[in-house]
Amino acid sequence: MSKKNILITGASRGIGKAILESFNKEHFLVGTGTSDSSVDSILKNIKSLGLEGEAFKLDLGNRKSIKQLVSLLEDKEIYPDILINNAGITRDNIMLRMQEEEWDNVIDVHLNGQYLLIKSFLKKMVKNKWGRIINISSTSAVLGNKGQANYAAAKAGIEAMSRSLARELGSRNINVNCVAPGFIETDMTKEISKGNEEILASQIPLGRLGKANEIAEVVNFLASEQANYITGQTIHVNGGLYM
Ligand code: NAP
Numbered sequence: 001m002s003k004k005n006i007l008i009t010g011a012s013r014g015i016g017k018a019i020l021e022s023f024n025k026e027h028f029l030v031g032t033g034t035s036d037s038s039v040d041s042i043l044k045n046i047k048s049l050g051l052e053g054e055a056f057k058l059d060l061g062n063r064k065s066i067k068q069l070v071s072l073l074e075d076k077e078i079y080p081d082i083l084i085n086n087a088g089i090t091r092d093n094i095m096l097r098m099q100e101e102e103w104d105n106v107i108d109v110h111l112n113g114q115y116l117l118i119k120s121f122l123k124k125m126v127k128n129k130w131g132r133i134i135n136i137s138s139t140s141a142v143l144g145n146k147g148q149a150n151y152a153a154a155k156a157g158i159e160a161m162s163r164s165l166a167r168e169l170g171s172r173n174i175n176v177n178c179v180a181p182g183f184i185e186t187d188m189t190k191e192i193s194k195g196n197e198e199i200l201a202s203q204i205p206l207g208r209l210g211k212a213n214e215i216a217e218v219v220n221f222l223a224s225e226q227a228n229y230i231t232g233q234t235i236h237v238n239g240g241l242y243m
Pocket of ligand 1: 016033038061089139182
């Protein structure tokens, strides 16, 4: 594959960091984080791995921040050929107690944020007659989860949006897919899994939580030429939690 610009949102920690680390020197990597220290840590990581790339600040819950990132990349003439929408948050609460802010925040960061990023970079992908969009979903989209109506709705929306885009963009040689992780050991799941590791593992046929690199490998595959004929799919990586 020729050199590609790859944008990974939320590349400072967890799954996004592992995705960034799964690529090799032939590509130009752009990672985002929400703070200066996150951006610094991505830059350090890129450097220490001997990769070529840049890191920028992005808050997907803030439309101004999304616009700023897009115009910064345009100024630098960095147009993502491969867009990996990974960044995410949880604001869990049962519906009886869920605040509008918790609902809006999760829908904004996941669904609205991804829509705005995809729309911003699509024109160039269409012009280039090549593109890959990989969106990180969750098993919550298909299983549902107590206290995660906001998150499950956002992730189900992402999957449905991806299938529609795959139909719209197939003729332009742009593949759109999702990867839906199960229970993966990252900061996002630290609190829930603390002390509950055995109970959680007992619900998973493979008997353990997943690792960030086990998601990254699948994302990397979908970005590769080996996945040229895959579009509109959600690939589940969950140790058998959902099948
Ligand atoms: P994580 O360890 O909590 O990392 C989240 C990443 O997203 C960080 O890089 C963070 O940046 C960034 N981020 C947070 N809020 C943001 C915002 N408002 N705007 C832009 N970026 C933001 O999470 P993770 O477990 O790696 O999750 C990555 C993706 O996988 C998410 O979409 C998540 O929903 C999905 N997922 C995870 C699991 C799991 O078990 N872990 C399961 C299913 C799906 P900072 O470092 O600057 O805060």
